[in-house]
Amino acid sequence: MELSAKAKIRVSPKGATRLLARHPWVYKSDVQDGPPEPGLFPVYGPKGLLAWALWNPASEIAVRAFRFGEVRDAEAALLDNLRLALQRRKGALEQNPGGGYRLVHAEGDFLPALVLDAYAQHVVLQVGSAALEPLTEKLLEVLLETLPVQSVLAKNDQKSRALEGLPQGVRPLHGNVPDQVWVEEGPVRYRVDLREGQKTGAFLDQRDNRLRLDAFRGESALDVFSYHGSFALHLAANFSRVVAVDSSADALRRAQENAAANRLGLETREANAFEFLREQEKQRNLYDLIVLDPPAFAKSKRDLERAYAAYKEINLRAMKLLKPGGVLATASCSHHLSEPLFYEMLSDAAADAHKSLRVIEKRTQGWDHPILLNVPETFYLKFALLEVQQ
Numbered sequence: 001m002e003l004s005a006k007a008k009i010r011v012s013p014k015g016a017t018r019l020l021a022r023h024p025w026v027y028k029s030d031v032q033d034g035p036p037e038p039g040l041f042p043v044y045g046p047k048g049l050l051a052w053a054l055w056n057p058a059s060e061i062a063v064r065a066f067r068f069g070e071v072r073d074a075e076a077a078l079l080d081n082l083r084l085a086l087q088r089r090k091g092a093l094e095q096n097p098g099g100g101y102r103l104v105h106a107e108g109d110f111l112p113a114l115v116l117d118a119y120a121q122h123v124v125l126q127v128g129s130a131a132l133e134p135l136t137e138k139l140l141e142v143l144l145e146t147l148p149v150q151s152v153l154a155k156n157d158q159k160s161r162a163l164e165g166l167p168q169g170v171r172p173l174h175g176n177v178p179d180q181v182w183v184e185e186g187p188v189r190y191r192v193d194l195r196e197g198q199k200t201g202a203f204l205d206q207r208d209n210r211l212r213l214d215a216f217r218g219e220s221a222l223d224v225f226s227y228h229g230s231f232a233l234h235l236a237a238n239f240s241r242v243v244a245v246d247s248s249a250d251a252l253r254r255a256q257e258n259a260a261a262n263r264l265g266l267e268t269r270e271a272n273a274f275e276f277l278r279e280q281e282k283q284r285n286l287y288d289l290i291v292l293d294p295p296a297f298a299k300s301k302r303d304l305e306r307a308y309a310a311y312k313e314i315n316l317r318a319m320k321l322l323k324p325g326g327v328l329a330t331a332s333c334s335h336h337l338s339e340p341l342f343y344e345m346l347s348d349a350a351a352d353a354h355k356s357l358r359v360i361e362k363r364t365q366g367w368d369h370p371i372l373l374n375v376p377e378t379f380y381l382k383f384a385l386l387e388v389q390q
Helices: 013-020 074-095 133-146 159-164 204-215 230-236 249-261 273-282 301-320 339-353
Strands: 009-011 025-027 031-033 039-045 048-055 061-068 100-105 114-119 122-127 151-156 169-174 180-185 188-193 218-224 239-246 267-270 287-292 322-332 357-364 382-388
Touching: 009 013, 009 048, 009 061, 013 025, 013 039, 013 048, 013 061, 039 074, 061 074, 074 100, 074 114, 074 133, 100 204, 122 133, 133 151, 133 169, 180 204, 188 230, 188 249, 204 230, 204 322, 204 357, 204 382, 218 230, 218 273, 218 301, 230 239, 230 249, 230 287, 239 249, 249 267, 273 301, 287 301, 301 322, 301 339, 339 357, 339 382
Parallel strands: 009 039, 122 151, 218 239, 218 287, 239 267, 287 322
Antiparallel strands: 009 031, 025 061, 039 048, 048 061, 100 114, 114 122, 151 169, 180 188, 322 382, 357 382
16 A cells, blocks of 8 residues: 555654554654544554554544554454454354344454444444544444344444544444344343443443352342342342342333343332442341442542542442351442552451451453453453452
């Protein structure tokens, strides 16, 4: 491919160092020169070609590399990355076509700013890059030729698109897109609202952790920040009493509908999680198992101190509500709260709660949300199973 001198991106030594370390992002402040419009372009450092990347001069993350080194055809290389990502998931989809899986995990699959989630063969697509947006139809072609798909919905309503100068909108791309689908997850099934649900409709990164809880038994369990009852459904089959807590009445209504569809008993409480846990402590209620799956309290480094305190508060309260031998299943989806800091927070909470806890298992996001060692941002979900000793 012949390129004019202007059709190149030149980065500073600092930007080059990031790409040489195989981190795909270069910030605008570390770009020396680049084309005036978004697109797919080669990236050069002081010593020559480094990578090919999605480029947007208006974005704070101006460079998002998808292939390091030489390529003959940038667009073909990007589409090959998509084929490889889909092939990695193909076996799981064929084995369980009614399940929910992430087909593309953005940078984790060398497809920056692209997310594809499949819910019972109905796919939701999200594009977060001005350089990638014009390739939507070609991305769709690769998807349809690689996997059995019933429908595809472009759910480009994320606020982050504004940072790329992109409009928000939701539109069907292929097939008859239903408003809602039922997804199978081990012994339970739950309904996903494709158009109106959070993110792409559900939280698939916790799927394997929810399935892990099928192994536990007891009298009473509590699912805090329950959303539509995903963890609670798995607990309800094996615990005599399960309470799902969320601040959204609509989410709890969906949780009840999911429980009814599975013929499971489920109590719901519409409440602020912090206030609910404090009230339960005052009432001296105790549980055999508690799930804490809060939203990301730390969305930036500036939030970290406040987020640490919030995570510690809910975990401390939950620890006090567990019986001896009780299990705390606790998570953080905040990338900025690192894994070491997550476990430091849990240790601090245990000390202040005057509880001794044994680590049953350290877990993370599902296998279809791949983590790249060179890209710490791809490792965001921490999930701990802890048992109260005394």
